[in-house]
Amino acid sequence: MNTQIIPQLKQIEVKKDPFELKHFYLEEAILKALPIANEIFDSNAKGKATYPITWVKKELTEEAYEIDAKKEKITIYAKTIRALMYALFTLSELSLANDDKLKEFIVQDEPSLHFRGLSDDISRGQISTTDDFFNIIKKLARYKYNTYMPYMEDTFRFDSIPAWGRYSEPVSKQEWKGIIAFAKEWQMDMRPIVNLLGHFDKLSNIEELQPLALKYEDGTVSHVMDPKNPKVREAILMMLDEIIEVFGEGVIHAGGDEPVDLTKVYGHDEGGRLFIEHYTFIANELKKRNCTLMMYADFFAPPWGDYAVPVDRAKELPEGTEFVFWDYAYRPEYPFVSALHNQNLKMYISPGSWTWKRFSCDVKTCYNNTKGLLAADNGRSLGMIMSCWADGGDTLRELAWPGIVIGGNFCWSPASTYTYEDIFNLYHASFFGFTEEQAQLLEPVYHHDSLIAREHEHEFKNEMFNNPFNPIAFKDKEHIAVIQNAMAKAKLDLASLHPIRNMDAFNALHLTVARASFTANKIANLPHKKVKTIEEGIPYSKAALDLAAELLQVKELHRKLWFANNRNSEWELCAARYDDLYDQLNMFARNVRLRKMFNMHI
Template identity: 25%
Template sequence: MLRTVLLLLLFVSFMTAQSRIIPEPRRYTERSGQFKVTSSVRLILGSGGTGEERIADVLNGELGERDGLSLKVSAEGSLRRSSGPFIFIGRPGTPMAKRLAAERSMTLTPEMKAEGYCIDVDAKGAVILAESEKGLFYGVQSLLQMLRRDGRALSLPAASVSDHPLQRMRGISDDVSRGQISTVENFKKIVRSCARYKLNVYMPYIEDVFLFKNHAALGTGRGALTAKEWKEVDDYAKRWFVEVIPVFETLGHWENILIHPDYVRYGEFPGAHTVNVSDEKVYAMLDEMIGEMAGAFSSPYFHMAADESWDVGLGANKERVAASDLATVHAEHYKRLFALIRKHGKRPVMYGDVILNHPDILKKIPNDVLIVDWAYGARFDYSSPEVFRAAGFPFLVSPAVWNFTGPFPNYLNTFLNIQSFSLDGYRNGSQGIICSNWNDFGGEALRELNYYGYAWTAECAWNPVTAALEPFDAKFFGGFFDAEQDELRSVYALLGSPANQYHWYELWRHPMLPNRDDMIWEKRLPLVQRMQSIRMTMPFVLGQLAEAEQEVTVNRSHLQYLAFAARLNLWFARKIDAQERIRLALKDTLMDSAAKGTLIAGLCGEVTADLAAVKEEFRRVWLTTNKPEGLDLLLKRYDRQAAYWNEMAASVRAGDFDLDPQLRSQWLYHPKANPRKKDSLQVKKAYFRTSVPLARKAVRSVKVQLLGDTWAVLYVNGTKAAEVMGRQSLSLLVENRRAVIADVAPLANDSLLVLAAEAQSFSETGSGGVNVIGEVVYADGAVQEFRSDAAWLASDTAAAGWNTTSFTPQGWLAAAPKPYPLPVIAPDLSSGRTSWYER
């Protein structure tokens, strides 16, 4: 009876033993006993070739980092005897491998040939067998994750592992184009992280951050990597069995390039996001760029992107699209790109979103292009994999780490999206999974916070049917920090909770604008509830991080990013609290003006002081892993926010309690125009003018701000003074150029300012519109303001000299003020702070 009970207990412990390996192996059997990893252990290589030596270096490298160990390495053929503790790494054909495989009943099956491996550990030693170098490498990665700390020593549990992936391509795409560009060393760290979890593809999303020989202006000040630097990353990744596939936009998302003065001419229209697909100079440029980039990467694939090309047909190609259709025009462009990519020895890869919007494209292009099917919503199932399977196209599914909406990734959506989409892709014959991350609005989201999502991607890619969150969580936090870290699991849970999340738009929104809980992409809890949750939970988070600081032995630097996110959350809650207290004070009928001013100015000072500290912390953590280029635009967001609060404080100190921050100048359109109304008359291009009489005295400065819907040029007394272009985008670079302030004092005469503007919209439901505000500061300190209003004139045609002082606007009509769909913050002309389009 006792024997039966003992056997039953042993069976139960055997059945419930969990591996510490991510991804979970196909088969893992843990037995009683352990193998102690000490300096007396010999590392034996089966063939002793350079590939196995590199793999041994990886093993020794991590043992050295974790415990100061460096095992003696010997080739099997050089051994006189094989007694003593050992770790064997080799292919199954050598004499020692055959003997060990027979003794330990280790079998390599056909499906394990490319990337599979076997591990067996007992008290005498550990054996890793695989048919391929990649399999041996993955075996070592699993062995490293099996390590446990036994007092001061490391040990391995007695166990056997048999493993191989169910999907061939497993990886991430990494947005480094929007402003946050890793140092080369950080790129290498990301590669190592991929390799640890057996991800074999890394796709950097590049746009304009490849420093082209003949287009150096594009990368200047942007942190662009040279071909040599990208090749260094590529060479390093190969040693870690990671294939680097560049993602380079070849149609849409050219806004960062097309906003550049020398490249505007290549766009569908001024300020467009897409190239002009009827311009042969565009194809010559793309040929050159693709060729140069292809030479820096060893992968046989080239990802041409081509997503979200919504501007095609709105400008230069309007007639071409009307003569056929969008599907045909896109397909013709794609086929030209396929030819260019193949010319440079690569196989094309592209995004599938435009194809799903225009499915006739599938009938017009060859079906050997690899489609990356992206979908980022959290759903139970996804229909798009069926579309590409039915059409006979090879495809990858691409969910996302939801890092793009705010300071900390929304891992609730992330994990659902990755698991469900990976499974739907697998059931429809997907080639694998590439998990995206996006760094919209200047790259403010710290990409070092994405590793949790990358590891879950690896789990779901390797095990699309059986991936399970609960065991994964324990394995990730224990392995990532080399410690039992319930504290950090709770930190991640709280930072990722919907009760503690907010959008970038909310963070940087002017404090006196109405609050929004309906931000794009996802619904939010009411702002007051989120403010309270942050105030209740973030001090606890910081306390947990302080405790973890004493325990964590690996990836300790990661704690600084979590701490920054918590402190930024606390500042956000402080901001919301202060702005609501100011609103209440403004409505308080029992408080006199002096008391109101003191209260409001004091709150503004406290908020800006806290913001300054957060700004410096952001600068520090950013520079830990990233190039300095791109940081300036993000720090300007802090400065702009501080300016809002300082301006409010100055206003109430001066006795002005009107804190509405929105533009007083009006958006003007042609009176026949119906902007943003479907099936209505639109005046695509319009002309506007007015005269501003000046006092006959010395002028110190004349400043004017121009906004356009969507492209606009301002003339002052017949001379071009300012130009704006660029529609709403995810690029902080473009957003910062949608408003411009010009000092036009040299263009003013003694008595008159003639302001003339032309504006053009390229939207299907758009009309050309303009917004102008300015001020004249006289030498005696007097200020004269002027702004666009109903007194301006408008025309849909323009005769010669229409923008000069001598022109008589005969037949021109009164311009029509019309609402703009988004709030726009008024500028501070004296300081040079431009307006900002809120969302």
Template identity: 25%
Template sequence: MLNTLPCALKRFAMSSLVATLISINAPSQTMMQHAPLLPRVQQLRYGNGALPLCSLTLSTTNSEDPQAVAEVRQILEQHCNASIRPSTPVELTHETSGSMLPGANETTTRGSRESYAISIGANGVKIHAMTGAGVFYAVQTLRQMIEGSTDAPMLPFAEIADWPAMPYRGFMMDMSHGAILTVAEVKKQLDQLAEFKANQYFFYVETDLDLDGYPLLRKDSNWSKQDIRAIVEYARQRHIDVVPCVELYGHLHDLFRLERYSDLAALSHGGEANPADPRIQHILEDWLRQYAELFPSPWLHLGFDEPFELERAGSKTAGVAPDVLWLQHLQRLAGIASGLGKRPLFWADIDEGAYIFNKYPGLAAGLPKNAIAAPWFYDARPDYSNLLDLFAANHVPILVTTGISDWDNIAPDFESTFINIDGFLAAGRKANAIGMLNTEWSDSALALHREALAAVAYGAAAAWQSKPMESDRFFAEYAQIHHTPAAAEKIAAALSHLTAAQSLMRQALGSETSFRMWDNPFEPHLLARIKMHEKDLHTARLDAEQAEEELLTTGSGSDDEIDSLIVAAKMLDYTGMKFLYAIEIAANFDALPEHPSAADIGYLLKRETSSRNHSRVGDLLDTAGELEASYSSEWLKQYKPYRLATAQARWRAEQEFWRHFQASVWTVTQNFQEKSSRPTLADVLAVR
């Protein structure tokens, strides 16, 4: 197979290796003896022998990639004693200068821009690539290949030839619906993406970027132009293109809530522009030009998803049919973007959102010719092909858009996320999609996104490699690659237990668990449901507590990802406690005889249910208060303070619910007389 590679990529192949070609997408005894590689490389031969890592020195290189050079030095400094005088060379070379970032019309083949080859033998390490980007990706693979003990790290003799299966491997971060990341946190995400070979970062903003001429939209949390430039440069060094992902149709409520602009909306104070109004067209064109100037990316995502007001605002659009209006608006802005040297993208709502392409399939034939459709769908389903058929049939370029399910869940729903990525990506390959965009939204304004870093890595790796991910092995391999050897096994176990707990919580409470956790557990329909899922809640708590224990005992010291995962485990445990306790509290009331004794009341309702301490309500009050503090601390590590008060309000309302419930039990029971009728749960809930 290696003989099929371009000469440039096999030039440094070491013919003396006695090797076996390893299947990279199915477990094998030979492969399991070596360190895992994520993403899987295209072609790999292991030889007989290994090279001591600490014998290596970085030789003179013609690589133009300073980040790759710096990371090789970092690897050697991290693993090797500075007093050692190594003499075996690490050589980094490439064929073509320039091409740091993906272009507007990227392709991928064995000899394309990001391809590379690695040879490791007794005489050293030779990395050769088509460009500096390929050299950088080769170094990421080299880092993962290190084996042996910490005091004697080794690199196995090997030959690798690798290139991406998809030219565009993107990740989108929502910077508008919920918490606003700090610049430092964005850089952490970029490091994660670079490690697993993503090459695009879609920066999603609605009205949260300081544009010239709109002082009323200014908030303390807004992104400054200086912030954007710093992020763009940091990403460029890691071969990641920062793509502006903006909204130029819907999702503009922060503009229209201002009275000055309210009549420019399709519905007053709504969230959607009225494209028939030339005043809003002027504003949106101005924004588009400012975005194009600030972001050097050759792509520009125009938005256009979820125009829920499209059919409801007919009186303001001069009688233009909804589909015609939508298409005219897209054609106009796509034309402006193209004139500014940008290739336009747009969200393609199908089976989701406003169902635009379900309602108006004829739109596909009239789309701007160079525009890229981003069909999006974030739930788990057996087959995603129907989401792409319309666009493939009309020869519309496709960027399949997957979702990390943490925006509306207590903890990341890795199970649904992995199914979504694997299935949608498989459909995309069949439809000749040009790439994949993995998204992370903040709709609940509660998610702590560090908890989902494993899913960020999963999406990046899935889009690079040719064959499907092995999701059943992913946590173990990810933890081994991304964390210290001492902590890896426990972190992998914790991720598995968190996945199980979140899945059980979804079964017990229904979808959107991050909202359901705040529900009144005594609402009759919900109480009936959780009684049916009592075992699920119990098992979810056990899984959450096991995850917390694993994370607390990693012995790895401070770790950003671990700290956030601990909060996730505690939140899942609290949610399980809340609903299990609600079942038990209701049972305490039901256990009272028709005319209970004072002892019955004292034991079941006062001591067991509502005592000031060591009762069910006391536990919930204590735990909710402690979690608010832990959650807030973790928030401020990752985000700007904006919207923290909104998140804290939910925790405080939770505490207030249980404080009021406790006081209501006391009110109902304090004057209880022997032989009186028993108080009921309804009596307590009726106290105002």
């Protein structure tokens, strides 16, 4: 019997006698305590139910459970309804992993980390429909996350500040309340992330909100709010009241990451003082409202850049402030982890799903980053928050699921012994019902851009929307045929696969292949240096027209998949990138072969 599921079980003992889960039913006590319990088994085999699954309350820790599975009775031991639900998910996953051919077993399992959250960026790309939010919550529960944290720069509709998110289709308070109520049915907490200093760039372009932005000496609007402006504090107070009205008392994550402009304008000493003063104000206001401040730690422990202040200054914030240390790189060491712990701070670790500014999840880097960061932490933090970012705005959020599931495994079991190959195969078995052989067909889809050399992890993707009037700058362009051939094969391989579940995430891989293929064709067929003669340019004209036609097909696939699960918000921006490139390709095609325009544009 295969005992490998996600997240990895702490302890399982398999016995001899066989049984099939499809012959079991949930006793009334379970259904009364957890009305959604039957939905947990939607993907499992169905049969004549003869034997009971029972729940016995036992004084275990809050999320610990035990299962004693016998061929004619399955007993779950758990103290809480949430732990009961986790036990049911384990039964479901073991059944799926074995085509329901099980043997009697005993499981003892519990999480190593109390707080297991997903930070979901809904501000720089897609915003889910209500139904899609529901589906995300159900999937997170299956992989034993306990907290869903939507990241909202401009996607919460504030009644007190109507201009906030005017062009981003923000979610209303009433709708958020409905999503929170649904999450509660699935034993999932929801806590908000609302950035109350930096990443203000979208909002600072709105007329009524621009006065809240910090300005440079020349009047240029920055990407942070101005902590010296009293109007900023007035706005924050109104926002906090509305956020707490919806999400309730508890931890409120108030951002604070990457306030680069703050120290550019004021310098590190004054910028540091203003940052600490600003978040001290927020912490104190939250305390008045029976809430706790959570914030990013990078202003004191930066994974990149020169905008931070010394790590020991984090202690100047009010006692009890909770810090989230993020670092999404795969490194041999993570020295800031110990540096922050040495300050005796309340701390959470945050790796990344590795889908931002990419056509797909970099599954291997995500695995190494997550496992490495948790190993460096060595159980010292209060929990883990998997960060799922949408920088670039055009990568489908459905592509993040490999990284999210990796996070689910390691925040439950940071010492998990699963290798990268184990995780890769287990994800595809659990999520789609694929065999190991089928899963391996998808390896080049996720890692297409590492098949040849690259300057950095985003180099290949960035080439897609580069202006064709600029010569191709991709470093390893001479070997681009490797990616072209791999994506041609991947297209055929995808057509041969038929997932049993989670079709939306699988369909998103078709877009990965389409966009990677287009980009590889663009690199292969447009000039790598300045065109010097009309004769030299004529073949590039046809190539540009062919690429323009291909681009329209890619855009239509992207549009179709975008709206399958998401609202209109941000699609206009994404579509504009396609439209601009389409126009540029056609303009290039005209200019590169017409003498009159040749010298002007080429």
